[in-house]
Amino acid sequence: MSTTPQRLQITAANPDPALLDLPWHIPLEGWPAETLAALPRGISRHIVRFARLSGRVIAIKEIGETVAYREYELLRQLRRLDVPSVEPVGVITGRRSPEGEPLEAVLITQHLQFSLPYRSLFSQSLRPDTATRLIDALAVLLVRLHLAGFYWGxxxxxxxLFRRDAETFAAYLVDAETGDLHERLTEGQRGYDLEVARVNIIGELMDLQAGEFLDEDVDAVAIGDALAVRYRDLWTALTEVESFSYGERWRVQARIDRLNDLGFDVGELDITTDVDGTTVRIQPKVVESGHYSRRLMRLTGLDVQENQARRLLNDLDEYRAATDRQMEDEAFVAHDWLTEIFEPAVRMVPKEMRGKLEPAQVFHELLDHRWFLSQQQHRDVPLQEVARSYVKNILPNRPDEQSILGVQPGDLRDQTESIPTIDGETLIG
Structure with missing residues (x-):
C-alpha cells in the first residue's frame, strides 16, 4: 500500500493546530465514530459531518475547491455585515488517501450551538403553528440578507438553521454556495429569491407530510404563500417612503417606534419637504436589526437573541417598577437586576445541565414557569422557588444540544422521560 504524504493547505483566519490531528486522509463519509459528534444533520447535496475540535464542535463539508473558497469568503463577508449565518473556520485542500488518490476539499464552519435543522424539529409531532413560526423566522432572515445586498439563490x-428565541425561532443561513453579494439587489433578484423560497418550502413541507412528520391537514401551499406575504409586509415596513402633511410631524417618531417594535433600529432617516413645505416625506436609509438585543447588551453585557432580549428587558422594567427606582439611572438598575435576579436564577441550574439551553432561554422559561405556578397556586411565587421547581421538573427532560420548541408531553417518545404534570397540567414553560 502506498503511503503518499499529504500536502495539506489550510486557509483560516485563526487556524487551530488541532485541525492537523483530524483524519483528512479518509473520505468524510468514512470518518471513525470516535472523531465525530453525534448531532442532527440537515439534508445536503454534499457529505457533511460534525467533529469535536479543541472543546468545540465544527461542521465539515466536502465540496469542490473553488466553491469552498468562494463560500468561505461569502460567509466571512456576511459575518462582517452582522447577518445571521454560521461562522466560517477555514478551507482545507490538498487531501489525499493513503493510496495517493486526491480527495475533495472541505469547508469548515463553527457549529451553531443550540440550533437544529428543520427536519429535526419535525422529528417529533410539534404544535400546528411550528411551521408558521419557522416561516416567520425565515422571512426575517431573508429580509435581512436582502437589505445587506445578499442574493441567496x-x-x-x-x-x-433554527434556534430558540423566547417563544419564536431565529433563523441562520448555513449554506451560501449559491449566493452572491451585491451593493444593492434589484426587485427582480429579490423576487426570484422569494419565489424560490416559496416553491422550496412547499416541497419540503409536502415531503414532511409524506413522511408523516407533519399533519396532512396542514396546507403546505398556504404556508409557502404566507412566507411571501410576511416578507413583503416586513420589507415595506422597513423601506417604504411615507408622505404626510407638515402638521403631522409626530408620524416621524411613530415610524421610528414602529420599526423598533419590529426589532430594528433606524440609523438614518431621509426627510424631505415639498416646495411650499406642506408635505413631508420620510424614508429609512439605514436600518439595523437587533434593537432590543443591543439595548440589553449596552445595559447588562448579555448577548442574546432579539425576542429573548425583549423578554429580559420587560422583566428588568418590572424590577425597576417593583423597587420604585423609575427615577434612577437605568444602567445602575440594570446592574442590580443582573446581579440580584438574572445571575442567581441562572446559577441554580446544575453544571451538568447547563449545556441544554442558553442562559437567556432558561431565564425566559423560568418566567413562563413562574406565571404557571403563580396561576396554579394563586400567589406570587418567588423566583428562587420557581427555579427549584424548574430545575427539578422541567430541565431534566430537555435533550442536550437540542431545542425542540412546542413539544407535547406524549410526543417526546424515546428522547426523554415523560414531562411532569400537576393536576393534569403540563409543566412546560
Missing amino acids: DVSLSNT
Whole structure:
C-alpha cells in the first residue's frame, strides 16, 4: 500500500493546530465514530459531518475547491455585515488517501450551538403553528440578507438553521454556495429569491407530510404563500417612503417606534419637504436589526437573541417598577437586576445541565414557569422557588444540544422521560 504524504493547505483566519490531528486522509463519509459528534444533520447535496475540535464542535463539508473558497469568503463577508449565518473556520485542500488518490476539499464552519435543522424539529409531532413560526423566522432572515445586498439563490428550510428565541425561532443561513453579494439587489433578484423560497418550502413541507412528520391537514401551499406575504409586509415596513402633511410631524417618531417594535433600529432617516413645505416625506436609509438585543447588551453585557432580549428587558422594567427606582439611572438598575435576579436564577441550574439551553432561554422559561405556578397556586411565587421547581421538573427532560420548541408531553417518545404534570397540567414553560 502506498503511503503518499499529504500536502495539506489550510486557509483560516485563526487556524487551530488541532485541525492537523483530524483524519483528512479518509473520505468524510468514512470518518471513525470516535472523531465525530453525534448531532442532527440537515439534508445536503454534499457529505457533511460534525467533529469535536479543541472543546468545540465544527461542521465539515466536502465540496469542490473553488466553491469552498468562494463560500468561505461569502460567509466571512456576511459575518462582517452582522447577518445571521454560521461562522466560517477555514478551507482545507490538498487531501489525499493513503493510496495517493486526491480527495475533495472541505469547508469548515463553527457549529451553531443550540440550533437544529428543520427536519429535526419535525422529528417529533410539534404544535400546528411550528411551521408558521419557522416561516416567520425565515422571512426575517431573508429580509435581512436582502437589505445587506445578499442574493441567496437557493432559499430553503434545508439551508437554514433554527434556534430558540423566547417563544419564536431565529433563523441562520448555513449554506451560501449559491449566493452572491451585491451593493444593492434589484426587485427582480429579490423576487426570484422569494419565489424560490416559496416553491422550496412547499416541497419540503409536502415531503414532511409524506413522511408523516407533519399533519396532512396542514396546507403546505398556504404556508409557502404566507412566507411571501410576511416578507413583503416586513420589507415595506422597513423601506417604504411615507408622505404626510407638515402638521403631522409626530408620524416621524411613530415610524421610528414602529420599526423598533419590529426589532430594528433606524440609523438614518431621509426627510424631505415639498416646495411650499406642506408635505413631508420620510424614508429609512439605514436600518439595523437587533434593537432590543443591543439595548440589553449596552445595559447588562448579555448577548442574546432579539425576542429573548425583549423578554429580559420587560422583566428588568418590572424590577425597576417593583423597587420604585423609575427615577434612577437605568444602567445602575440594570446592574442590580443582573446581579440580584438574572445571575442567581441562572446559577441554580446544575453544571451538568447547563449545556441544554442558553442562559437567556432558561431565564425566559423560568418566567413562563413562574406565571404557571403563580396561576396554579394563586400567589406570587418567588423566583428562587420557581427555579427549584424548574430545575427539578422541567430541565431534566430537555435533550442536550437540542431545542425542540412546542413539544407535547406524549410526543417526546424515546428522547426523554415523560414531562411532569400537576393536576393534569403540563409543566412546560
